[in-house]
Amino acid sequence: MSAPAPASNRAAGRAAPGAPPAPVNAERLRAQERAENALLAGLTVPGMLLIAALVLAPIGWLFWLSFRNPAGFTFDHYLRLLHPSYTLTLQTTFELSFLVTAICILLGYPVAYIIAQARPRMAAVLMMLVLFPVWTSLLVRCYAWLVLLQRRGLLNTWLTDMGLIDTPLRLMHNFTGTTIGMVHIMLPFMVLPLYGSMRAISSDYMLAASSLGASPAAAFRQVFVPLSLPGLVAGTIIVFVLCLGFYVTPALLGGGRVMMWSMQIERNVNYYSDWGAASALGVVLLVMTLGIMWLVGRIIGFNRIVGAR
């Protein structure tokens, strides 16, 4: 009874008077489209599985561990974080991340602007200069700053010899040294997305603004800056989130007094073998990062962040 029904429907549809005749191969085209979609979906399966296995599953496990102790369910790992030794670390982590991100914006925006305006060959050279540090080991760069900025480092020796200062500046082993080192490492991550979105801004827009009577400053402020915003937001988020999880630079340049959240995680794993506590720290950082992303998304619009329209 049910089997022949569609066939007869189809026959009826075809024969319906007045309806435009369906293309002869519409049915086959649709089938091909379905097959193609299935194939494409199939091709993403390995990637999806990989993400599920390597990202989602561990995060789930992390979450679960953070509520467990040998006795069962517990909030202990989270309650512990209310102690000043942890709250102060969280404060430092965010302060440092905000400061480094802000400095990166101030330094990175003009650099990206100059590269975007430069002639192709000059732009290539400038881009190389931005990228070159990225290809150098992080550790080497940190030690280089140590050599430059420590009490008897190059800078202090030079300034003292010139007679510009009497006592060496304290540029290392503190918050200042950590900030300098981190800005250096993070700057390319700000310049690259900024440059990308600035390159996409046609110079015609600026000409149009000028021809309509805008001063160069007004054209820059009202046309160029808003158009470069996606790159700025992307760069800001990349830099800020990377800063939140930073470990090596603060450990080497902070003189032991700049304590980051990641160091607390490391300590809980390595010294105390306390995976529950370390997981709770990880969950807190993850939730806060997601919270910030959500907030930025609410203010600026999520599509802007990912660069889609």
Place this chain on the structure above:
Amino acid sequence: MRKVMAGVAALIGMAVGAGAPVAYAQQKTLTISSWGGAFQKAQKEAWFGLVEKELGVTIKEDNTSGIADMRAQVASGKPTWDLSTQGAYSCALLEKEGKLEKFDAATLAVTKDVPSNLRSDYWVSQIVYSVAIGWREKAFGGKKPTGWAAFWDTKNFPGQRSLRRTPIYNLEMALIADGVPMDKLYPLDVDRAFKKLEQVKPHVLVWWNSGAQSAQVLKDGEVDMVSAWNGRIQAIQSEPEGKAGKIGVTFDEQILVSDCWLIPKGAPNKELALKAIQIMMRPEVNARISLFINYAPSNGKSYDTGVIPKEKLAGLPNSPENVKKGFIQSVDWWVNNNDEMVKRFDAFLQK
């Protein structure tokens, strides 16, 4: 199909049957983990060779980076290590956690000559080192700091300091600087210690994380005075002079600490491991470590054996001459208080 299965089963049976006697006939292996590097090489030359010869075993070496490795070994239920080197504090902590095999009477009979606070029924110190003061001689114009009060005295010894980034050692040093006699430290007066630490805090440029860092900041002249492990300071002294110039070291009011031997719970060759400890802890064998590296033996009788040349004695923190200048740290106190102290110390540093 069934025939194939039967064949496979027979093959497995043969392999198992044939394999077992061969394994017994083979020389036994003893797996020992340690810190690697120059220290483990010295252990091998001083001790492992003798153990292999006397017990007729092969020693397989592995590395450990600390207590987390040991916990993982025991937690696995099937540890691969028979013996491990760990810091004395870790040893005491692992004992408290019930992760160690107890020593038998024969072993305890050998280890009894080790000072009582450097051993227990579950572990025994193998080497002793100390936390001492190292300084740039140029910085103080020939004046010699003679203890922790001098370390705190920024009037007579002006300049930058470096301390380890842990409460361990620092609380003891602060109390001694504040006038508490070395033999009346424990239990530590924590409030008094932290109050005293506040005084020196503005002068501490670097809170060091690793032994290498403590040496580097002194050698570069980044700081003028450090509290660091004696071996690290002595190593700079033996190197060509750096930016910092000549380096001094003193054992005055030194804190004696140690690394120990322990057997993880469930170790595959516990009996052999115990025998190995008995050999390595004999005074004349224990003393040999100082021939290969600047560390001191832990067995009190080692210095009576004459194994260590006279010219080496001045540089060893627990030689009969130097041992009187300092005190042995109480790992028991730290095992029960470290977690709380670390929290408080972290907050102290970040404020």
